[in-house]
Amino acid sequence: xxxxxxxxxxxxxxxxxxxxxxxxxxxxxxxxxxxxxxxxxxxxxxxxxxxxxxxxxxxxxxxxxxxxxxxxxxxxxxxxxxxxxxxxxxxxxxxxxxxxxxxxxxxxxxxxxxxxxxxxxxxxxxxxxxxxxxxxxxxxxxxxxxxxxxxxxxxxxxxxxxxxxxxxxxxxxxxxxxxxxxxxxxxxxxxxxxxxxxxxxxxxxxxxxxxxxxxxxxxxxxxxxxxxxxxxxxxxxxxxxxxxxxxxxxxxxxxxxxxxxxxxxxxxxxxxxxxxxxx
Numbered sequence: 001x002x003x004x005x006x007x008x009x010x011x012x013x014x015x016x017x018x019x020x021x022x023x024x025x026x027x028x029x030x031x032x033x034x035x036x037x038x039x040x041x042x043x044x045x046x047x048x049x050x051x052x053x054x055x056x057x058x059x060x061x062x063x064x065x066x067x068x069x070x071x072x073x074x075x076x077x078x079x080x081x082x083x084x085x086x087x088x089x090x091x092x093x094x095x096x097x098x099x100x101x102x103x104x105x106x107x108x109x110x111x112x113x114x115x116x117x118x119x120x121x122x123x124x125x126x127x128x129x130x131x132x133x134x135x136x137x138x139x140x141x142x143x144x145x146x147x148x149x150x151x152x153x154x155x156x157x158x159x160x161x162x163x164x165x166x167x168x169x170x171x172x173x174x175x176x177x178x179x180x181x182x183x184x185x186x187x188x189x190x191x192x193x194x195x196x197x198x199x200x201x202x203x204x205x206x207x208x209x210x211x212x213x214x215x216x217x218x219x220x221x222x223x224x225x226x227x228x229x230x231x232x233x234x235x236x237x238x239x240x241x242x243x244x245x246x247x248x249x250x251x252x253x254x255x256x257x258x259x260x261x262x263x264x265x266x267x268x269x270x271x272x273x274x275x276x277x278x279x
Contacts, residue, residue, distance in 0.1 A: 003039035010051040017050050018138045022161035026050050030111030033103050063087055066171055072110025072164045088169050093179035094121040100187040110164040116156040119189035119214040123150050127219040128195040128211035129169050136165040150218040175199045180270040184257055190214045191257040192266040196274045205229045215252040215263055222246035243271035
């Protein structure tokens with residue numbers, strides 16, 4: 001299928017891009033790895049595409065000590081090759097599992113989260129790390145918590161005339177992090193994925209964060225299940241209880257990738273594996 005006819009605009013500055021997006025029926029184009037297929041399938045339509053690939057000012061990784069700022073046009077491959085592995089290991093683990101080699105070299109972090117696919121890799125990572133999404137427009141700069149940014153399937157909190165300009169990640173000190181992803185085939189979207197951050201002190205859990213993709217309309221943070229393990233030792237019994245609660249508190253969709261029941265079972269398995277409680 002071919003997309004509806006659309007115009008193309010490539011700005012040389014961020015202001016030019018924002019001016020055009022404010023005035024026209026237009027969508028920003030980053031890597032195009034999701035946008036172009038959706039246009040071809042006519043799931044979405046737009047009179048214009050605004051190509052942001054000439055805006056090098058939006059591609060960066062800035063380590064500011066207690067946090068890391070990442071420009072929205074930073075490609076997945078750049079996150080894998082850069083120093084993110086040391087500063088935000090959970091993001092690194094997710095970035096290297098995004099799509100395939102071609103997708104990682106074309107797609108961007110800003111484009112991915114702006115698409116707000118419930119099965120994508122980054123939304124659960126942003127949610128687990130309490131990241132903040134920065135949006136620019138001609139009128140103001142806006143900061144949105146990750147938990148509020150993803151409002152529903154393909155429905156991010158982006159207003160007319162705005163673009164995602166950067167994502168701010170707080171650094172977690174003393175945490176162990178893991179990103180576990182289950183797919184039907186290599187390079188696919190997650191059937192279920194888990195972004196986990198765990199902090200243990202004196203043999204007991206001080207903090208636990210469990211954020212899942214592929215099981216709800218938005219990234220699912222299992223906050224009640226997290227509380228079960230705080231103050232306790234990591235044991236098979238305790239971890240199993242956490243996995244059971246996390247999977248029972250959500251109603252995953254059934255589709256070609258797997259049934260709701262099967263997704264719950266996968267949640268249990270990957271939660272136990274991530275926490276080291278697998279029998």
